[in-house]
Amino acid sequence: MLQYTLIAIIGSLLSLFVKLIEELLSKKKRKEKTTEERISKLSNSLEEATKLINEIGKEMRSKHNILEKLKSDIEKYNKLADLEKSKAEAVTQLLREELQEGEKRSFWKSVAINFIFFVFGAVVSILLTKIF
Numbered sequence: 001m002l003q004y005t006l007i008a009i010i011g012s013l014l015s016l017f018v019k020l021i022e023e024l025l026s027k028k029k030r031k032e033k034t035t036e037e038r039i040s041k042l043s044n045s046l047e048e049a050t051k052l053i054n055e056i057g058k059e060m061r062s063k064h065n066i067l068e069k070l071k072s073d074i075e076k077y078n079k080l081a082d083l084e085k086s087k088a089e090a091v092t093q094l095l096r097e098e099l100q101e102g103e104k105r106s107f108w109k110s111v112a113i114n115f116i117f118f119v120f121g122a123v124v125s126i127l128l129t130k131i132f
Contacts, residue, residue: 049120060109071099
């Protein structure tokens with residue numbers, strides 16, 4: 001009788017040991033899966049940021065082209081000698097104001113792009129620190 005009890009206890013301990021090993025292995029797989037998911041999310045976020053930055057760059061280039069056109073228009077208006085001085089000054093003032101507005105917008109877009117890179121750099125640093 002004692003032998004059967006001893007065999008049952010040893011069998012229970014072996015079963016418990018096997019169950020613990022299985023649980024540890026499944027936790028390790030879940031942890032690897034969550035790391036892969038975080039890397040995937042990070043990759044997707046970086047792709048979205050790249051698309052956004054490209055769109056902002058295209059918009060900035062188009063605004064730059066508009067500014068260049070305005071500069072050439074200023075030169076043309078300066079060459080028109082038949083306009084009265086007051087009219088010419090009014091046109092020039094209007095063009096200067098538009099140029100200044102364009103430069104302000106360009107400044108804030110540059111600030112936004114730098115901020116986006118800063119945020120993504122910080123996020124990547126934090127995630128890489130947690131991953132590794």
